[in-house]
Structure formats: structure tokens, C-alpha cells
Amino acid sequence: MLEVGQIAPSRSPWASPIVLSPKKDGSLRFCVDYRKLNASTIRTAYPRPRVDDTLDSLREAKYISTLDLRSGYWQVEIDPDSRDKTAFITHRGLYEFLVTPFGLSNAPATFQRLMDTVLAGIKWQSCLVYIDDIIVFAPTSEQHVHDLSIVFDRLTNAGLTLNASKCDFCRRELKYIGHLITADGIKPDPGLVASVQLFPQTTKIKDIQSFLGLTGCYRKFIKDYAKMAEPLISQLRSQQKSKRPLNHIEWSDKCTKAFEELKTALTQVPILQTPNFNEAFILEIDACDYGLGAILIQEYDNQQFVIAYASRTQTAAERNYFPTEKEALAIYWVTKHFRPYLEGTMIYIRSDCRALQWLLDTKDSSGRLARWTISLSAFNIVDIKYKPGKINTNCDTLSRYSLFPHLTLLNTTSSPPLLNIWDNCTLFDDIRTEQYNDARLKPIVDILSNPTHPIHHKFHPPFILINGILYRYHSPPNNTHQRLTGMRHRLVIPKSLQSQILSWTHDHPTAGHGGREKTLYRLTNRVYWNTMRQDLIQYMRSCPSCQKYKYINLSLNAPLQMHIVQEPWHTIGVDIMGPFLVTQRQKQYLLVVVDYFTRWVELFTLRTTTSSDIAHILVDEIICRWGCPTYILSDNGPQFVSELFTNICSSFGIRNKTTSNYHPQTNMTERMNRNLKPMIAQYAQENAHSWDRHLSKLALSIRTSVNETTGDTPIYLNFGRDPKLLLDLLITNPGNNEPLLPTSVSTEVDTYKQYLRKNLLTAHRIAQEHNEVRKMQQKNIYDQHSSNRSFKEQLLWVSIPSVLKHGKLDPLYQGPCRIVQVLSPSYFIIHRLSGGVNLGATNIDRLKLFYSPNRHSNTLQRSTHDHQSVPALQPLMSVNVNDVKNTTTSHIPLNNHLTSPHSLIHSPRYQRPVRTRKQPNRLNL
Template sequence: MGHVDLPITIGNYTIIQKFTVAEIDVPAVIGYDFLHKNNCTIDMGKGVLLLKDSKIDCIKESQMSSTFKIKLSDKLTIPPNTEVIISGIVEGDSSSIMNAIVEPLPSKHTETLLVAKALVDPSCGQVPIRMVNLSKYEQIMQPFTHVATCELIDTGSVSNEPRSEKLRRLSSSSCDEVNELPSLLQDLKLRSSELLSEGQIDQLESLLKRHNQTFSKNKDDLGRATAIKHKIDTGNAKPVKQPPRRLPLTKRDEVDKEIQRLLDGKIIEPSKSPWASCIVPVTKKDGSTRICIDFRPINSLTIKDSYPLCRIDDSLDALRGSKWLSVLDLSSGYWQVEMDENDKEKTAFTSTKGLFHFNVMPMGLCNGVATFQRLMEYTLAGLNWQTCLIYIDDIIVFSDSFESHLSRLSDVLDRIALQGLKVSPKKCSLFQKQVSFLGHIVSSEGIATDPDKIASVKTWPLPKSMTDVRSFLGTCSYYRKFIKSFAEIARPLHKLTEKNCTFDWTNECNEAFEKLQMTLMSAPILGYPDMTKQFILDTDASGFGIGAVLSQIHEGKEVVVAYYSKSLSKAQRQYCVTRRELLADQKEIDNSDETFETVDFLRMAKVQDSQEASCSNKTDSAMWYEHKTNEEMFEAQKSDNVLFNLFRLKSDYNNRPEWADVALHDVKLKKYWSQWDRIVLINNVLYRKWINTTTEESNLQFIVPEIWKENIMKMLHDDIQVGHFGIHKTVARAQNRFYWVNHKDEITKWVQNCIVCNSRKQPPRKAKSKMKQYNVGAPMERVALDIIGPLPISYKNNKYALIVTDYFTKWVEGFPMPDMETTTIVDNLVNHFFCRFGIPCQMHSDQGRQFESGLFKELCAKLKIDKTRTTSFRPQSNGLVERYNRTLENTISKYISKNQRDWDEQLPWALMAYNSSEHETTKFSPSMLMLGRELQLPVDLIYGPHPQEIEYPDETVSHNDYVKSMQESIWKVSAKARQNISKNSDKQKRQYDVKAHENTYKTGDVVWLYTFNRKPKLSPKLQRNWDGPYFVIEVISDLIYKIKKTATSKMQIVHHDRLKPFFGDVQNWVNEQENQRTDNTVNTVVASGI
């Protein structure tokens, strides 16, 4: 090979040494000549090399590490369904290793993120790593993440066979070994040669010969993939054993023969499993019998695998521009996937020949589709979506030329052979201009329905039940994008499938059934969408449905890309014609948005703008706004001076300009300047890069111009689709889409000022005024009135009860009443209360009409009674009697009969029980404070002495002495009661005021009023309780205010706790109210015919 002089550094010495270049397994070998020349000594006991005064430790080969971890050098982002090759850093000293194998770390090698095994040279400290992301999401890995290991291997064990030779050896025998194609491949060649020239046919034959081993020779010639095995995860579930089912006598021999065939093919084997499922024989089209297994009980226990299938419409759209197509179908694809050894027994089934389980994945398992799709995407990683499409066991190879198609087909067959799979030649179709794929005929011209698939529609029997209708609609709906106004045509049939609908086959249903049959049989060919061209959106609407046609101009001719239709809901049927058409626009754009999100739409309008004015129910909902084009976005940003200057700077400067260039500009531009690297210009539209800290995903935020801010904030907060949510949710929704300087502050203010939100939502801290004390010091100084009812009509024809409570003594009187008219109340007060206890100084009640009537006011005036009342909807202002009402109802309920009609008979006893009991506040019973003595109870008559014998046991008391003694006793008790009331009142106030939160209002302030009005036939839970805004007219006290809504509205006196501040634009609200009143006046005049 030759010689070369190289420097060697050992310790502190560098020596030039001549080396012979040779093929060896290590970087270099130092021989005896070097040791002798430089007087080197090897101390084997100490394991050191001595060179002059330097010592160098020797490392034995057995002590060298044979495995190294590999980590990423930079942050790695792998797009979905993408394969990448990146550079990894080898940890440790691998300079002496020439050959090693890269193995994936188990923690990083998952079913969706794969690391390929590879033979590498790690001597330079870096190795290539091949990774593939099979998921539909980006995979992000941080720098220095460990992803694989690098293990030293024996060079002699490494095969020098090139990969291409290995593929060729795996996929087929050499051409010299196969002189003639097998009969099945001859038939495939014949079927695939119709459109080929002689030279192309020869190339096809060469391809088939080279890959002949990849095609099954018969139905029992199956491949076996081992890269991914099927697992059945049933958790901790107990085994399920189904009892054997009887088979028809005519099927037994066929089932036994099929089982024997499966045994011979090692598809199944005898089992001792605790699991057992049943056989279900199915007759195929050719009359033969297929064995199916009822795995439903096992499926119900299996944890589901959510691995996705690709969308059929995405797959069909990906074939755009393809002139050559080939379809491959695996032979009994499921049976080419091995079962996991630990789960084989779960596939066991019973038969007359015994118990067997599957070695391969059987049909009928709930996760079978997910496993097979994962295997196929693993097998064809890097080719899927680029050269071929995969849908379970269907593979379609596409290209725009014969040469590229030949190469792509060969690559796909190589991958299939490498995985050990086999293809069924009977089901393949190669080098075609149009093929059947996923129930459609695809070609370079477009997509059409498959006549073989829809042939059943033409001969479909007339539906006899709701199930028949659903089955027919399910078949037709698969091809609904081929049928214009499908929803409108199928509406009578859809009505038959509604809940609680009686099946009634009418003439209208029959016409819809026949029209769908006829329309589907003559469905047009749909063109492929071209993302470089403008789309034409043509919409229409009727009273029951909406429809849209999406088309493009291809070679000067308008070509339909898709039809869209949808039935309208009951609410949507109320829309005017214009809104129904705009709804069709919005639904079709939403339907196409994921695919065509960056494409411009040209809307074909049928309705004049004047018709929009005729729509009675105006709305700012986002659904009525048309899709904004790049041109419209650019023009809007251009109209904003700040954004126009920013656009000019981004166009003129690659790097951030100097401060002097922006120093004289608006402060908003300076804030954009400070984020220079995050501002990007895409298609002449300004965006801001923003990273979501939760998902670590990068988003582009559209920078909103001034003229669109209000409209966007409406659509982010006010529209029905966004629900008038709070500040946090609205800001978060905006951040995912939009940006402008101070956007958080402006959105916060928008939400705080929202009229609708304020009319419904409670304030963050509910208003609660401090407790105001009202203490009295003598009986009958102040009494409270209230009415309980309506109650069940009693035997005495009573329905209500008037409750009178003395504030000082807590004495309570109750009077049953047949009604609550003012005359009845006055009669009870005068004849049953005033005449026994005297005239009170003050009477307090709520604002019931009985207490506010002229008669009641006249009574109070004649008797010189000071009448007071609570504010509206403020029962706390009459808390004494309200609290007693609850006690009274609780007491009566314990003694009342089942029909509750004797409540008025129990009322006096309940009053006696209360009046004779000690009150918590006064520490005395009401009778002691009101009468100067305790009420005598039956227990006193039976077990206790006469009260007079206790007080004066040995003497006779005169009347004067008794009166004097009673007065002293009452004064003493009353004084003590006043102390207790004051003490208890102070305690209650301290506890209540802890949670008090007062808002101070002054005359002229604008407020919201909490209302308790309930509209009939409406749910109280869905009503808006805050009404307003109102203006504060007068401050009566720090608790009571006079308010008014407008100059002509009625004035109200309300409590502080029913108010909250109004933050909106008052003048704007006033103007809206004036406009609304003007419109109502005009409408009234027009309606009256004036």
C-alpha cells in the first residue's frame, strides 16, 4: 500500500515515526522497532509504558467500553410522516473503534418514532442517525437527548454485501435463474401491457422476473413480517370462554378441511389456552367457506389502539398530476403479520377438531387495522405520500412518467420484500392510466365513482324499514361530494331516520330514492384541486338546505372539484335568503379549510346587497364574514400607518435597522422594532412568531391593523361560536391567532365593558353592605308584619297566615286568613292584635300591595302609627319575621296531618311553643318580656307547684304589692334583655361585616341593577339578571339609592347590594337606545298604514 511519516505524541514527547499503510481493524499498531529505537519499557505488572521520564497507562482491550450512548447535537424537529438523517455525538472515547452498530434506545424507539439500525464508523466522535416520525404530529427533541447506542462489533461478522445486492437477493432470484414467468405473473404482465410499447413491456417483464419471489404463487404462499407483531392488551381481564356453537351439517366437512389447510400452512396450531371463541362459517361469492371467529367478547376487553388511517379525500387529492398508476394488494395481508407470543392464546377458538389458536393476526380483532396500517407505514417509510399511498393492505404507486413509475414500483417491491411480505398478483394492476382505489376510479383527469361499487345502488330494493333507509343513505353518502344538492335530494329520506319518527314511505320519499339512484349512476368526474390556482365558490340555499360547488379553471375550462350540501337545523331555517347563502359559504370554506387554508376563494354571488338589508335579525357573527384573502390582509395592514412603516422596514432591511431609523416614529412601531426577529413577512402580510409555552409549538400570529381590531375582538368574544367567555380565555384565543401592541389591555377592556357579559355574570366580588343595626328598648315599640302562603286550603277554608312579631320581646302572633286582601289583614290587626296588646309605635313590612294600599295607609294615619317598609327584593331588611316564618313552618310540619289541611289548627300551639321558649338573643322567653310571666304549660300543672306558692309561700299578697312586684320584675328583666340584645347585635355585626364589600356611588354614576323578574315560559337559569345601565338620581343613605334608566322611565328605590358599577361606553349605549326607539316608532307607523 505504501509508507507515510506521522507524528506520535506520548506524554510530553512527540516523535516522527514511519508507518506502513495497510487494511487493519485498529487505527495504528506500534511495533518492536519503535520500542527499541526510543528505549521504551512495558511494565506488565503495573500496566504502564515507560518512555524516558514519562509513564503512560495501558488499557487492555477487555477493559475498553464496547457500548457508547449517542446524543443529539442540536434541537431536532421531525415533521409528521417524515424520515431524517442527522448527526449524533458519541459519548466517550471511540477513536479506536472502526466498526460499530447503532441500536435504538427503547425509551426513544416507539411505534411512531423509529430509530434505524445502521453500521457506522464512530472513530471521529460523530455518527449518522436515521430516524422516522410515523405520527401525524411534529416530534420535538431537545439538544443532548440520548436517542441511540453505538456498540462495537467484530469486523469479521460484518457482511460486505452491498444493500442493493441484499435487496435483490431477498426480493428475487437472478434473471438467469428465472427464464420464464410463472403463470400468475404472465397473467399480470398481460393485464398490465395494454398501454405499453414493446420496449416498455420488456422492462415490465424484467421487473416481474426480478421481483418474482415478492408475488404469491398461490393462496397458501404467504409472507411473514416480524418487525411489528400484533398485541392484544386486555389489562387484568379474566379469560373469556364462549361455549361451542353447533355448525350446520352441510358446513362441517368444509370447516374441517379449512382448519386442516390452516394447520398445514402454520396459520394456526393446537392450543391449551383458557380463552375460547366460536367459529362463524361464512359463504363467499364463489361458494367456498371462510372461517370467521367471533372475537366480540375479547374486543370488548381490549384497550383500543388509536393509530390513524389516512383520510380518503386526502389520499385521492394526493394523486393530482399522476399519469401512471399501479395498485398492489397483499395476499391475505392480516395473515402475514405475526401474533405476539404472549397473546397467541387469546385468539383461541373451538371446533369439532379441538382448540386452536392463531400464529398470525386473524380477522375480526378490534386493533387489527391499526397494527396493519402501522406495519405498512413502517415498511414504506419515506415512500408513503411521496411515491405511493397506503390504506391498510391497498397500495397505489403513482408518477407522471413511465421511467419514474418503473423506478418507484421497484422501490416499493424492494421494501415489501425486505419486510418479508408478499403481494397477490391476481389483485394487482400495474402501469394503468386509471385504476380503482378506495371505491373510486382515479385517473389523470380526476376522480369518479366506481361502477362496480355503485352497481348495487341501481338494483337496491325499495326500503321497508328505517334500517333499510339508513343502509341506503350510508352507501350514497360515501359519494355525496359527487352529487349536487345531495342534502336537499335526500331530505325526505333523512326525515324517516329521525328519532320518534314513524316509518311512512310517501311519494316524496320514493322520488328522492329514485333520484338518488339516477344521480349516482350518472355522477360526474371531479377534478383534482390545484393549490396554485384560484378556487371558485358557488353557493345556493333553499328553505331546508344549503349547497355549494367548489371549482377551478383547468386549461380554460371550469372543472368541479367538489360538491357540498347540508340540511338546515330548525334555527337555521329562520335565516333570510342572504344569510342562508352566507352560511353555505362559511360551511364550505370550513369544510375545505384544512386543505385549502392558504388559497384564495372567488365567491359567485347571487343575492344583491339590498337583500341583506331586508334581513330582520342583524348579527355580527363571524359566520357572515367572507374569507379574507392575502390581498385584503395586505391592504388592511397598509392602511395602518404603523404597520405600513413596519412593512417598509421589513422590506428594506434584512437585519434590524438602527434606533435612529425608528426614533421619530410612533411608540407602537418601536415596540415592533424591539421584536424584529419575531416579525416575518409572508406573501406581503406581516406575522409575528409566537411559541406556545404549554405545547412548545411555534405559531404565526397575524398582526392586526387598526381598522380590524374592533371586528376581531367582537368575533373573539361576542360571537355565538366563542361564548362570551372571560378575559383569560379570550386573550388565550387571540394569542393563538392574532397580535397587536397592547392587545391584552384592549381585550381586557373589551370584555369588562361587554354589555351582554355584564347583564349575566356576577362581579368578581359580590356587593355586600355592612350591617345596619336597629335596636328597640320596649314592647310594642316596633312590630313586623308578613304573610305566609299560599298554603293548602284548610278545613276552615284558610289559605294564608298573617304573622305579627314584636321586635323587643320577640312575641309572635299568627292569624289564619282565607285570603290576603287588605280588608282581611286590617280586620285581624284591629280585632285580634291591637285590641289585646295596644297600638304599636311603628309597623314594618315588605312592599306587598296589601301593606301599600290606601286603606292600610289610612289605618296607620288614624292610629298615629309610623309605617316603614323594606326596599324591593330585600327580605333581609325584615329579617326578624322572615326568620320566624321558617321556624313556624318547621314546627307545624312536625304535627300536621298527611293531607296538610289542619295547619291552621296547629298554628296556635306552634305560637305557644315559641312564645314560651327562651330566645337566643334576649335570653328570656317572649312571654316573660311581653306578659311579665312565663306561660303555664301542662307539665307545670302535673309536676310543679302553683307559681304563687313559690313566690309567696306563707303570706297573702295584696293587689298593690303584686303590681309593684311585677313592675320591678319587668323593669329588671327588660333592662337585662336590652343588654343582651345590644351585646348580641354587636356580635352579629362584627361577624357579618367581615365579608362586607361596599361600592360607593354618587349622583350621576351609572350602575347595573340585579333583577328578580321571571318571564313566563322561560327558564330562570338562562335569563340575564342584571339590567341596565341605570343612573343614580339621589343618594338617600349609604345603603339606599334612587335610580332611573331613562328620563321617561319610572324611578326606583333600591338597596346597595343589588347594584354593581357600569364600565361600558354610556354615550354609545344611549345612542343605541335612541336609534332603537326611532326604528320602533318608524315600524309602528308603517304597520299602522299611516
């Protein structure tokens, strides 16, 4: 080296030791251990070609030659200013390199840049280069000779020499970077495959990692590689997560099977074809419980050829995905994996998941699905075809499951996406337009638009036009929940949009599929049409989701024990719901806390239900927020009777009371759970693993709903004011310009404190009185005998026994069903229409009427298109303007739809039953 001018004596302050590494031919390669020098070196970020890209370029290669440079690095001089850093120690002294040595971190990138420059213009077309290995290829012998001459000229001009003994010319097949390239395709190097067959079975972690690394180099040739290797990979992961990792794994029969299967698979690998980028690609994808798999295929002459296989195991988080999401994840992952093949080409995807096309096409996606959809938009995916598992033999067949596999239910189609407030931001403009198109509202708008009209005073008030929009003046009745909230006028809703408003106030998560009185309260404060109550009752009665998930209220015989509280957060009830399916955040349980006085609810998701978990939430979220309660009522769960929980309660002066065994109805939280469970289930139909997604919205729904016992909303009883809800943002109410408080109330803090104190005291007093009256009424009703119910030929829902349910979010009822035989007044033989299943003898307590979901919606739809062809539920008003022109104000001709000239003006106002109290003093400020 010294004689040929590759090294020179050095006085450098740097010094590295010498190492000798063996070559393929048995000779030794002189190297220097530059690890410490490399640690201080700024890396050059020059790309080297991917092996897969290099192999894919050899599609039309029939003649191949490989060229190897003689000591390629040593043909490149090193910068004089950097030579001292390459110094190395020998027994003869210190020397430094004049040419590029092996071992420098930037040497491969520098040499690759040199070769790319030398072969610029012909690389990828007739030759390939990977550092110092050059491949020249061509489809014909003549073309091959011509290409070789060009490469030789380029190397000569650059001053680079070849090692003739390591060059192969005009070969029909050759070994290149661990692969055997032939005219038929590409397969693994037989020599490396043979070394895998000799790999000994071992339990050492490093040896297992080496084995997986060696076989993983050829995973593109092995179908379902990740599935085969899963037992070994799982053992390695468990050791990594262990607090005391060992240097070996726990070997099992599954590990032995995986070890042998991988060896066998390498000996039976198919010959992969190189891709044709002028043709479309076919992706067959599949996802099982713990892995993802895909096959890249192209079709020529009605025959399919495999380009590559791909597979990987799923992460712990991905294993919690819903099956359809796993299929979507497989597409997202495999398009990234095969991106060099797929960019700019047409792609056809085949999957055994029917919902995949909708999942990727939906415009309402969010979260990770939205990110996947955006990523996939960069590819030209022509079609996603459903290929049943029986036919899709190229990918593993997945064991499909439904959320409720043991039942055949009425509504098996997917529910529409949840409403989004910003999807309806034009609702107010739509109402304005439809008011002028409505046959019953337009005459009123025309009359109010003309102050000189003869009957103008008959409509104003109660109706008023504000900015061209029809409102009805709202005079709150003497009910405590009707307050000075700025809602002085209610927007009149045209017939065509009434069903949309009903959907907003009943189906949206912030409405939570609430009950009749709660939903009617939301409507009457904001909007108006005179058949609103009847329409709402029909809409809710025919709601398929409510019929399927909500209990029927039955009268029971057991005497009711009274429990009266006097102030907020004096007594609270706690209970645990679950276990549910594990969510993305690894939550499985729900802790429900209810204040007995205000009916305020707090919801907390839990991973586990230990006493420590409950105690932390009690102290951090309840006591630190609301103060110490006097009583806590719970069931006899071990979390609530443990010594830790008892001591926590005692230290805060809280008396912990438990319900009777097997009679949890004593706890008010059980009733809250009964309402809350179907609310959660209804918004988790598409993905039961996301049951915690809408909990905050559902809690808002409960807190802003009027409680029938207290006569007020929980949020008002706690804070003395009502919040602005989502529906308020959609409907611009003119009353919003009025002050929220009476004009006599100052904005100063002290004045507001007095006002707020007076409001709360009044509200609490009224709520307490209502609570006592309601409790007595509930007791009288509860203690009565069950009412006699009879069914004739109606369709019915039948409750599902708890032993048949797989989880707490399963539907409560199945149907529709029909009575086929009467055994007694209370027992019937029931036949389910879907599937023709005989449900056997069924008690009357398990039955409730079935209401068709099409009744109300069809009526609304028909009346929207033709108000005359279908009788309305109850006409709002129909005025014949031509008949009105020549009349006096004392006599107004009307068409046959009306029996009273003032049916719109004097339509009955909604009055809550049992809410006949006088006006509260706090509303007269």
C-alpha cells in the first residue's frame, strides 16, 4: 500500500486500529475500525438505490453482465485536508490514507455519487449500479454488446479500472445482492436458502433475531410471512416488555411450527415477476386478528403473475381496531409499502370486506380514517371490488363477526353518519327559503309584509316578520324551566324542514335520543309549528333505534322507599357500567356519578375498577369540584365495600350506604344507567370499540334536559343559568339581541351575586317541592298493580334475555315478531318474522308494540311534495288570499282545511302535566 501510493506516514493526532475482514474468495480485506471517528462525522445524506428498485428494472433483461471495480474505494482520492483523520496504527508507526479507505461512514455515499455521475444518462436504461457493483442488461445480444462498450468508455474516461476475475459477461442468469435473476423472474439466492435450512433451532434471543432477519430478507417471496412468524415475534416482544428480560425465549410447540414453516416456505418460494409499469396493478389485501397481508399482482394475456408478497403483524393498538378498520389499515399500509410500484399507475383492490368501499368513499370520515383517506387520494385507485373469502384464496379468509352475531335484527343496514353541526350551517337560510315556498306559510308572510292589509292585525301579534323571516311571539307559561333566556320569538318551521328539526332535537348525540318531555322542551323554546307535539310523538314512537335499545316502562308491585335530599351534592349515587369492548384508549368501564338533588351526572371512563381508581376519581373529580357529599349510595361491588374506599369516605366525613343485595333499583344511578346505556349504544352501532367517543355530548344532553322530578335542568340548579346549545347556533333568534338578564340587574359583581343567589334559592326551593310531590306520585304509581295489557294482531318487540347478550351495548329487543298462539292471558308463543325463528313461550312483560319507522317520515315526505294530495296531520293554516281581498276583518273566508279562523294564532300551547304551579318569584325580577 505504501509502495503503490495508497498510504503515507502521518503525524496526525487521530489514530484508529486495524481490522481484517474476509472476502468471498477467501482473501482478506484490509480495513480500519473508524467507529469513533464516524461518531464525530457529519453524515452525507446521499441516497443509495433500493435493492427492490434495482431488481424491478430487470424486467426485459435476457442478457446480463456484472462488472466489479478493482478495490473501488481505493480508486478515489481523499481530500488532503481530511487525510490526517484517516490515520491508523501499525507496528511500524502511524500512517494515513491518500485514497478513500473502507469503514468511513460517508464512503458509500461518496462512491455512489461518483458512479451515478459517471453513468449518468444510461443508468436504469441499460445499466444499474450499486456502489461498486455494475449490472449491464439488454433484451438482445447485439444491444448488450453495444451497451457494454458505452459503459467501458465511461469507466475509462473516469479513470476507473475493473477486476476481470470478478466480472461475468452475457449471462442468462446471475446472482446479485442475495437474489438469483433469470429470464423467467427473480427468486432467492439458493446458497442463502441452504444456509437457512442449516440454521439450528435455538431459544437464544439474538439467534432468533438473526433467523428472522435472514428470512425477512425474502419476505416478499413468502405469502403470509408475518402470520407464520407471529409466534416467534410475539415471544420476542414479551421479553422486550418484561421487567426482567432474559437472553432466551420460552420455546413452545407454536414456535417450533413457525420455525419449520419458515424454513419450508423458503424452499418452495415462487418465482416473482418484475413489474410492467405500463400496466395496471392488482392488490389483494386481507387483515386477520393480528396481521396484515397483501399480494401485488399484474395480469398479462388473461394470466395473473405475482410481483411481490407483503405482510406484517399488527401493533397492540391496531389489534383493537374494528375489522373493517383493519381492512382499511391494510390498504393504507400496503400502498405505502408498494408506493414505488403504485405511484402513477392504475390500481384495482380486491378485499373480502363489503364495507370497505363505503368506508373509503365517505365524506364524513374523521380521525385516523380521514388521514388514511387523504393518503390514499394520492393514488389512482380505480375500483375496490368485493371478493368473498371462499373465492379469495390468495389471501387468508377472515372469520367475520358482527356486533350481535346471535340475533337477526330489524335494521341490519348501517346507520347514517352522525350529524355534524357544520354540515347544517345553511339550515337557517333553508328555513327562510322554505317559508316562502310553503303553501300555508306564504299567505301569512304576504299579509304581514303589508301593514295596510285588512286582516294584518289578526296575525300581528302573535306573528312577526323580522328581516323577512316569520317568527311567532313566545310568552313563557308559568313553568320553572321557561326563563328569560332571550328566546322571545320562536322560528316558524315550514313543513318540508320539520323532520330535519325533529332529527336534530332527537337523534343528535347532544340530544341523546331523549324522552318525549325532554325533547319537547328543546323544541318549544326555539321553534314552532302547531302539530309539533303530535309529530314529535309519532317521530319518537317510530324511531327504530329507540324501539330496539330502550326499555319499556313497567309498573311493579314492590313498595317504593322514599329518599328525600334538601340541597345539591348532599347525596350522590355511584355505579360502574361495563365491561364494554376495549376502546382505543384502553378504556373498558364507565363510572357514573349522580347528584340526587339536581340530577347532575358525571361520567368517567376506566381501564380497571379497583378501589384505588374509584377513590382517586372521588377525591380529584368530585370532592375537589363539588365539595364533600354527606352520603354516597352504591351497590355491593367490592370496589365500594373495600377497606380503602371505606377509609377514604370516613376521612372526608362521608357516610357510605349500599343497596340491598340483588336489588340495585334502590340506587338512583341504576335508573340513570338505564337511560344512559341505550344512548351510548345508539352512537356506537358502527364501531362498538368507540363507545366512549360521545360521552361528553351525552352528559351535556342529560345536564341540559328538564328532569320530570325536579322540574328543572341539572345545569340550572347548579349554576343558575342555562348554556347556549348547538341548535341555538343554527337558529339566529332576534331575542339574542336582548339582555339575558332583566334590565334592573346591574352587571356589577355584587349585584349579579345577589341576583344569582336569589335565583338559586328560588330554584332549589321549587325543585325540592317538585321533588317531594313527584316522589309521592311515583310511589303511588309504583305501588299499584301492573296495568292489564293485551295484544291482538299487532307486530311486537320481544326483549332479549340477558343470558343471550354478549355485552352491555347489545340491543334490548328483537323483532318484529307476531303472536302465533295464546297460551294464557300473559303467555304467548312468539314467532319472529326475520329468519322465521320460533321464540317459544314468552311472558307479556317481555313484549312491547312495534311501530313502523316509515309512518311519520313518509307522511312528511308526501306533504312536502304535494300538500293537497295527502291529508296533513293537522293543517297549520291555509288562507285563500283571493277570497280575503274583499272581506272585512270580522269575517275571513277559509278553505275546508280549517274550522277556526285563528287556528294558527290560538293553537294550544304545550303545557307540561303536573307543572301547573304559579310563576316563580325569580322570574319576576
